[in-house]
Amino acid sequence: MQFDASRYKVKIADTEEEILGAQRLRYRVFVEEMGAGGEGCDHVRRLETDRFDPWFDHLILMDREAKTDDPLDRVAGVYRLMRDDAARVGLGFYGAGEYDLSPITNSGRRSVELGRSCVAREHRGGPAMHLLWNGLAAYVLERQIEILFGVASFHGTNPEPIAGALSFLHQRYLAPPELRVRAVDEHFLDMSILPPEDFDPIEAQKRIPPLIKAYLRLGGFVGEGAFVDHAFNTIDVCVIMDTKRMTERHLKFYQRQQGRPA
Numbered sequence: 001m002q003f004d005a006s007r008y009k010v011k012i013a014d015t016e017e018e019i020l021g022a023q024r025l026r027y028r029v030f031v032e033e034m035g036a037g038g039e040g041c042d043h044v045r046r047l048e049t050d051r052f053d054p055w056f057d058h059l060i061l062m063d064r065e066a067k068t069d070d071p072l073d074r075v076a077g078v079y080r081l082m083r084d085d086a087a088r089v090g091l092g093f094y095g096a097g098e099y100d101l102s103p104i105t106n107s108g109r110r111s112v113e114l115g116r117s118c119v120a121r122e123h124r125g126g127p128a129m130h131l132l133w134n135g136l137a138a139y140v141l142e143r144q145i146e147i148l149f150g151v152a153s154f155h156g157t158n159p160e161p162i163a164g165a166l167s168f169l170h171q172r173y174l175a176p177p178e179l180r181v182r183a184v185d186e187h188f189l190d191m192s193i194l195p196p197e198d199f200d201p202i203e204a205q206k207r208i209p210p211l212i213k214a215y216l217r218l219g220g221f222v223g224e225g226a227f228v229d230h231a232f233n234t235i236d237v238c239v240i241m242d243t244k245r246m247t248e249r250h251l252k253f254y255q256r257q258q259g260r261p262a
Contacts, residue, residue: 020072021073021074022078031043054090077128079114080116083145095151098151099184100181102181103177114136153209153237157230159228166193168205169222221241
């Protein structure tokens with residue numbers, strides 16, 4: 001699976017150098033920009049890693065025109081993807097440390113966990129994220145994935161400034177019972193903080209990060225409760241997308257992108 005668009009190339013990383021490049025970009029975004037920490041940070045080589053990395057497929061966006069002598073700095077975008085079969089033979093899903101994923105893992109349906117999505121600062125606002133999403137669409141269609149899920153984050157660990165946004169998500173986009181994962185009890189943050197009459201839904205939506213909004217536009221839902229991740233300096237919500245429930249418009253768009261009949 002590979003797409004070419006002038007200066008960019010989207011592919012699944014298949015060399016150690018490409019995986020290290022993905023981890024370098026994650027370090028630049030999550031550690032240097034967002035203030036994340038934790039045991040997986042190699043500050044000498046500027047890599048953000050964890051023990052789950054070997055079990056993930058790393059979807060990367062390469063910049064052919066990168067002005068750098070370090071090959072690790074040529075990765076401009078990253079998504080890491082764990083299939084359910086890889087989770088079963090490996091360490092399980094990363095998100096299981098934050099959410100009870102049994103509604104998904106017990107469903108018997110093909111699933112993939114999305115995570116560590118990021119684009120280099122200098123490539124934001126251009127085609128980078130669009131190309132990554134095209135690559136993700138191809139991955140899903142080729143493997144007949146039925147459920148996509150993963151944690152997506154608000155920056156910071158104080159829920160007060162985003163109380164309206166969290167409440168809006170809970171009240172408007174809570175997953176149906178058969179897909180409703182729940183944040184683990186010891187870190188559970190109730191998202192239904194404010195009643196509907198106590199916040200402006202327009203202002204609340206402005207506080208929702210673009211990636212979460214994109215998932216919702218595809219027909220996504222959120223799990224019950226948020227998870228405060230102090231190591232990454234974020235408040236996480238679990239987003240779930242059921243391809244059977246995705247809007248017909250978006251399914252046709254992705255099929256056209258891959259040259260399949262819509």
